[in-house]
Amino acid sequence: MLAEAPIFPTYVVGSLPRDEWVLDVLRARDAGILNHADADRILDGAALSAIRMQEQAGLDYVSDGEVRRNTYLHVFIDAVDGYEPDVIPSGPFSTSSIPAIVSPIVQRRPICGNAPEYLAANAVSRTVAALPSPYTLGVTMWTAERSSAAYGSPVEAMRACARIINAEVKRLAASGVDVVQLDEPWLGDVVNPEYRRAQGIPDLDRELALYVEAVNSSFEGVEGVSTAVHVCGHSSTTSPGSRSWPYDILFEALGRMNADRFTVAMSGLNTDGFQALRHYPKGKVLGLGVLNTAEPVVDTPDEIVGRVERAMEHAPLEQIALNPDCGFAPYRRNRRSIDDVYLKLKAMCGAAETLRARYG
Numbered sequence: 417m418l419a420e421a422p423i424f425p426t427y428v429v430g431s432l433p434r435d436e437w438v439l440d441v442l443r444a445r446d447a448g449i450l451n452h453a454d455a456d457r458i459l460d461g462a463a464l465s466a467i468r469m470q471e472q473a474g475l476d477y478v479s480d481g482e483v484r485r486n487t488y489l490h491v492f493i494d495a496v497d498g499y500e501p502d503v504i505p506s507g508p509f510s511t512s513s514i515p516a517i518v519s520p521i522v523q524r525r526p527i528c529g530n531a532p533e534y535l536a537a538n539a540v541s542r543t544v545a546a547l548p549s550p551y552t553l554g555v556t557m558w559t560a561e562r563s564s565a566a567y568g569s570p571v572e573a574m575r576a577c578a579r580i581i582n583a584e585v586k587r588l589a590a591s592g593v594d595v596v597q598l599d600e601p602w603l604g605d606v607v608n609p610e611y612r613r614a615q616g617i618p619d620l621d622r623e624l625a626l627y628v629e630a631v632n633s634s635f636e637g638v639e640g641v642s643t644a645v646h647v648c649g650h651s652s653t654t655s656p657g658s659r660s661w662p663y664d665i666l667f668e669a670l671g672r673m674n675a676d677r678f679t680v681a682m683s684g685l686n687t688d689g690f691q692a693l694r695h696y697p698k699g700k701v702l703g704l705g706v707l708n709t710a711e712p713v714v715d716t717p718d719e720i721v722g723r724v725e726r727a728m729e730h731a732p733l734e735q736i737a738l739n740p741d742c743g744f745a746p747y748r749r750n751r752r753s754i755d756d757v758y759l760k761l762k763a764m765c766g767a768a769e770t771l772r773a774r775y776g
């Protein structure tokens with residue numbers, strides 16, 4: 417039995433860089449050369465290596481590096497019929513594409529396979545497992561042209577996805593993982609007027625209500641596990657508005673979500689950004705993003721401590737957890753080397769140690 421989590425607990429968001437042989441196994445699995453059971457057995461070694469790397473860095477909560485997934489989205493798309501892969505531009509600030517719904521969705525197999533059981537059984541530290549949000553899977557992957565024959569509206573599509581995600585969240589809770597996290601890659605962007613204009617989203621209040629429904633329906637009736645929502649920071653992209661989000665609007669919406677912790681990207685923000693933490697919902701753990709996942713530079717523990725202390729001017733220390741701004745490899749390609757990531761995580765955990773000595 418693990419002791420109670422310390423103050424300033426440290427988390428990852430999810431994905432870690434994967435070796436080329438791991439990506440080859442995924443390609444062979446997708447091509448049908450390897451069946452899922454064999455691929456899973458081979459990938460156990462990669463998952464164990466990811467778990468031990470994070471524990472060696474000193475993290476209190478570790479993932480399996482999401483080594484078995486093509487991407488954070490495809491973990492769902494690859495297990496559910498009804499999508500055409502990678503046909504919708506993924507937003508005005510990105511050059512990548514996301515799938516579209518083209519027929520009623522039908523689940524073929526458990527979304528996460530045996531990954532959560534393997535993680536819970538093999539980690540010494542506490543564990544976190546993530547799923548994409550029904551908003552992303554339903555609303556952003558619905559287009560009138562491709563999807564309306566299957567679902568009359570994006571909301572209908574979202575609700576169909578939410579039923580599958582809610583069942584998978586309950587399966588994750590029963591698997592023994594400590595935290596289930598929903599990934600909301602565009603929730604941070606939707607409060608940005610420039611993004612809404614480009615995406616043709618006319619009504620912010622209505623859109624935020626959909627986000628809230630997506631999270632609350634995913635976590636409905638879920639017990640025995642801590643819940644989290646990752647609000648993507650896009651520190652990896654050229655998102656021009658990401659530094660000037662109206663955080664008060666974003667935080668008000670988070671306050672209506674039934675989750676225990678939200679990750680908020682803060683590694684690149686100026687003083688004004690930290691002041692916005694005054695609006696962060698009371699009683700929710702603040703997953704403070706203190707590591708930029710796009711840049712190769714490894715911040716020193718002292719620099720990270722400085723970021724947390726700026727946040728502490730506006731939020732109680734008991735509420736603060738430390739995490740990177742985003743996953744380290746949410747897409748197929750690695751953005752950073754595994755050594756860079758290890759050193760970044762180690763610096764973050766070193767910062768947490770300093771903070772505990774100073775304020776514990």
Ligand SMILES: [Zn+2]
Pocket residue numbers: 429601646647648649650741742743
């Ligand atoms: Zn992210």
